[in-house]
Amino acid sequence: MTTPFGCMGIAQIKAGLAAKEFSAAEVAKGTFARIAAVDETVHSFLETTEQMAAEAAARVDAAIAEGTFGEMGLLAGVPVAFKDNMNLLGTRTTCSSRMLENYVSPYTATCVENCLQAGCLPIGKLNMDEFAFGSSTETSAFGPTRNPWDLERVPGGSSGGSAAAVAAGLVCATLGSDTGGSIRQPGAFCGVVGVKPTYGTVSRYGVVAFGSSLDQVGPFARSVEDAALMMNVLAGRDPLDCTSQPCSADFTAVLAEGVRGMRIGVVPEFMEAEGLTAEVREGVAAAVEQLRQLGAEIVEVDLPHARAAMSAYYVLGPCEAFSNLARFDSVRYGYCDPGHTDLGSQYEASRAVGFGAEAKRRIMLGSYLLSAGVYDKYYYPAQQVRTLITQDYKRAYEQVDCILSPVAPRTAFKFGEIGDPTEMYLSDMFTISINIAGNGGMSVPVGLGSQTNLPVGVQLISPWFKDANMLQVAAALETVYGKAPVAPAFAEGGEA
Ligand code: GLN
Secondary structure, three states, X not given: OOOOHHHOOHHHHHHHHHOOOOOHHHHHHHHHHHHHHHHHHXXXXXXXXXXXXXXXXXXXXXXXXXXXXXXXXXXXXXXXXXXXXXXXXXOEOOOOOHHHOOOEXXXXXXXXHHHHHOOOEEEEEEOOOHHHOOOOOOOOOOOOOOEOOEOOEOOOOOOHHHHHHHHOOOOOEEEEEEOOOOOHHHHHHHOOEEEEOOOOOEOOOOEOOOOOOOOEEEEEEOOHHHHHHHHHXXXXXXXXXXXXXXXXXXXXXXXXXXXXXXXXXXXXXHHOOOOOOHHHHHHHHHHHHHHHHOOOEEEEOOOOOHHXXXXXXXXXXXXXXXXXXXXXXXXXXXXXXXXXXOHHHHHHHHHHHHOOHHHHXXXXXXXXXXXXXXXXXXXXXHHHHHHHHHHHHHHHOOOOOEEEEEOOOOOOOEOOOOOOHHHHHHHHOOOHHHHHHOOEEEEEEEEEOOOOOOEEEEEEEEOOOOHHHHHHHHHHHXXXXXXXXXXXXXXXXXXX
């Protein structure tokens, strides 16, 4: 039985192409055939881009024929798919919302463009929580994505489609976005590597904004090396995003260096947090022990204000979302409810129909929090808390090179299991402070939970623009736990 292309890694695909074992056209065709066969159950894709992939594959095959394949980019011939809040010229960018159901991108986001320039085969657009509000993909207007490890369970969110597509072995790399945990938590739930780079590492141009001071794009992959390669493709200054920074790092350079002599911080308060399940605590503690045995120095660090991160985020996030979503006014963008003769009722009806419940909750919350008299009581203190959390991390990094924590308090939950929005918000209790402070965070799988038998993830948290540090630790953990496997039912010999 031949290995499906989606179950291979980047290096394996490129080596196969270089050795002419298969052509890029075959990679594209095989990938779409597998998606057609498997994704009906998983529902990670909202749209596939056969034509674009065929054109990209033809360029790769021409280079192979001419002997110039080696001069092509890092992703030459490698299938990559994108979260549906990323513009790709000529595709629909729906953000999994009725509001943008028929919106066709007039341009391409820089993060997507960088992958195209690197020679990738663009495979399509991936399901998500509506406008990235959520932790389960249950708020998608087009139906949820299922977790490939257990189809009764959520893949996490908001980048649930991006994580599930990799876990199901449909593609080896995808892009997601993370405002409060939306790459790391689905990474943990689906047992794959997910990287939220330091704010400013990857351009946000062309990614539909949720919280502009918090949003960051990053990759999903089944190996740390593939995630690091994707970081090489994505990172760098973009004149179209004034918050993006120059980056000349080769994120793969440090992967083999190990952790001997590295100082890794653990936060006792996180390990004792209410709601953290025993199996996740055990999994994380075991990973710490492994790193100690590999020669890392484990240091306890204190992040005294991290417990206020959730409260600050649910002020700052909705305020920014409220402002960003004002553009969906049925005139410039988005669903337009027919038959209205005055603008006010057209706005009202269009937004009432176009937005789902969670989006409306955030918009109303943001609108209230930014109103006169209320603003001073919430928004301003939330910004002060932001500074305090950032200072906590700065102090911690005087003692350590990287911090380790759980990603999420538990493994993947069942559809409908969490109905209360505030309980859902707690999914991100360990990830949110990193978006608030802007440093880098990633999720790396460390085996299965002893109770649920579902993937457990460890979060590694880097100092600002030292994202290589966390990738280095992740690579060390990978030597112990192995690369992330394709979910059993979708692996070779599995049912799917
Ligand atoms: N789950 C969090 C929220 O709903 C984070 C989402 C995200 O990172 N996009 O806001």
